Amino acid sequence: MTTLMKGSCSCGALSFSLQEKPLFSMYCHCTKCQRAHGAVFVAAMHFSPSALTWTHTAENEPLEEKLTRVALYRCKQCHCSPVTQIFASKNWVISPVHLERDADGNIIDWEDVKPTCHIWYGNRVLDVADSLPKWEGFPRTSTRLDSD
Ligand SMILES: [Zn+2]
Numbered sequence: 001m002t003t004l005m006k007g008s009c010s011c012g013a014l015s016f017s018l019q020e021k022p023l024f025s026m027y028c029h030c031t032k033c034q035r036a037h038g039a040v041f042v043a044a045m046h047f048s049p050s051a052l053t054w055t056h057t058a059e060n061e062p063l064e065e066k067l068t069r070v071a072l073y074r075c076k077q078c079h080c081s082p083v084t085q086i087f088a089s090k091n092w093v094i095s096p097v098h099l100e101r102d103a104d105g106n107i108i109d110w111e112d113v114k115p116t117c118h119i120w121y122g123n124r125v126l127d128v129a130d131s132l133p134k135w136e137g138f139p140r141t142s143t144r145l146d147s148d
């Protein structure tokens with residue numbers, strides 16, 4: 001299998017590689033993401049269950065934190081949780097901020113993984129002046145807020 005992307009926690013002890021491109025990639029403005037990350041919105045990529053391979057050493061096995069719908073995989077050293085898995089679909093959810101960077105600090109192959117829409121934009125705490133579609137809630141099934 002070919003590794004397309006690599007990623008890690010903030011200290012690098014917990015690491016993984018990705019063998020597939022994301023199923024989808026978006027910016028999420030929902031209140032859960034805002035509160036969990038202390039951020040005005042987050043970037044999230046979803047990958048199929050077969051896309052991820054852990055690459056850390058045995059002593060850096062992540063701590064698994066089970067929440068209602070998802071499990072967070074947390075680094076034992078820096079406590080960052082770069083990988084989330086949804087129980088129902090087994091899909092992986094990863095923020096592009098955890099992907100490998102080039103010497104200038106830019107995400108490698110950003111064009112392949114960058115978000116293509118904003119979801120839960122109805123709950124935004126910051127207006128974003130880009131040209132991406134903006135959905136009030138879930139994509140395609142809620143009202144588009146950027147079209148007139
Ligand atoms: Zn770490």
Ligand SMILES: [Zn+2]
Nearest residue numbers: 028029030033
């Ligand atoms: Zn969210």
